[in-house]
Amino acid sequence: MPARTKGVFQRQEGKMRHTKNGISRKAAAIAAVLAAAIIAALVIPGAGRQPFFFGLTGGAKAGNLAVSLTFDVEDVDDANETASIPAILDLLGRRNITATFFVTGRFAERYPDLVRRIHGAGHEIGLHTYEHFFPVFTEAHASKVAKAFGTSQAYVWMMSFRTPAAFEQSIRKNQRAIINATGGYFPKSFRSPGLVTRWDPSDAFYEALEYAGVWTDSSVMQDFSSAGTVLAPVHIRGAVTEVPVARGEDFLGAASASPAGRALTERLRMGNIPLVIMLHPKNMGDEELSGLGGLISGLEGRYNVTFLTIASLAAQTAAR
Numbered sequence: 001m002p003a004r005t006k007g008v009f010q011r012q013e014g015k016m017r018h019t020k021n022g023i024s025r026k027a028a029a030i031a032a033v034l035a036a037a038i039i040a041a042l043v044i045p046g047a048g049r050q051p052f053f054f055g056l057t058g059g060a061k062a063g064n065l066a067v068s069l070t071f072d073v074e075d076v077d078d079a080n081e082t083a084s085i086p087a088i089l090d091l092l093g094r095r096n097i098t099a100t101f102f103v104t105g106r107f108a109e110r111y112p113d114l115v116r117r118i119h120g121a122g123h124e125i126g127l128h129t130y131e132h133f134f135p136v137f138t139e140a141h142a143s144k145v146a147k148a149f150g151t152s153q154a155y156v157w158m159m160s161f162r163t164p165a166a167f168e169q170s171i172r173k174n175q176r177a178i179i180n181a182t183g184g185y186f187p188k189s190f191r192s193p194g195l196v197t198r199w200d201p202s203d204a205f206y207e208a209l210e211y212a213g214v215w216t217d218s219s220v221m222q223d224f225s226s227a228g229t230v231l232a233p234v235h236i237r238g239a240v241t242e243v244p245v246a247r248g249e250d251f252l253g254a255a256s257a258s259p260a261g262r263a264l265t266e267r268l269r270m271g272n273i274p275l276v277i278m279l280h281p282k283n284m285g286d287e288e289l290s291g292l293g294g295l296i297s298g299l300e301g302r303y304n305v306t307f308l309t310i311a312s313l314a315a316q317t318a319a320r
């Protein structure tokens with residue numbers, strides 16, 4: 001992690017930092033909205049126990065929790081990826097869970113049957129660029145990503161779109177591939193490869209999404225760095241809402257049931273903020289699948305859980 005990150009979703013000592021690309025005014029407005037939401041959750045009696053996502057009433061459990069399971073599908077040459085997707089679909093089907101799969105255009109073209117099967121099971125299909133390149137448009141952003149990934153800036157730059165126009169074109173190609181694979185489904189949610197947007201959630205990035213007809217983005221990390229700062233899904237511009245990712249594969253199984261894992265989930269629950277988990281089918285074997293089952297059972301044991309797609313989380317935010 002770079003020592004200092006800037007942008008819409010990073011706060012330093014409670015203040016938005018100014019950025020060179022002119023997003024500071026919007027960032028301040030978003031910070032004010034976030035602050036109001038946090039204050040409301042802390043001050044209004046019962047606010048923390050009345051999630052706006054759904055209308056379940058609490059029983060003996062600790063409260064209501066919205067959970068979004070997301071799967072990034074990207075690697076056309078990884079045999080484990082194509083092999084594990086049917087097993088994941090079986091597990092989700094058995095547990096009656098609707099999830100989101102962010103699928104690259106290349107994957108949708110190579111494995112249309114698999115994409116059709118995901119869609120047919122009722123899951124949301126989202127976008128992950130056509131070729132799994134990074135939406136990075138400046139060398140400064142490339143440098144931050146390189147530092148975080150422990151690789152060279154030249155490599156990140158080589159794997160990046162470099163211009164918003166090239167990025168937007170890739171999203172449109174990704175949309176066409178999914179429309180073709182599914183027989184007409186138009187994907188409206190996006191996730192950045194490598195979650196690189198977390199290091200520079202720029203105007204240019206969200207503008208490209210808006211122009212391509214994307215409604216929801218899930219490309220920044222949740223902030224658990226200090227008390228009271230967890231980020232709610234937030235409307236950015238046009239129809240675009242940002243839904244932060246809470247945890248990844250590291251939260252499967254025992255990790256989510258540990259004291260730290262429970263405390264993290266509880267912080268989200270108290271702020272009415274969804275628990276968004278980012279997973280990769282290429283990394284999922286028997287152990288991870290059973291870890292996913294354990295995560296689901298653990299959460300359902302403690303909360304009245306509603307599993308929602310990324311698009312429905314954003315729609316609930318927009319309607320609030």
Ligand SMILES: [Zn+2]
Nearest residue numbers: 072074193194
């Ligand atoms: Zn990816």
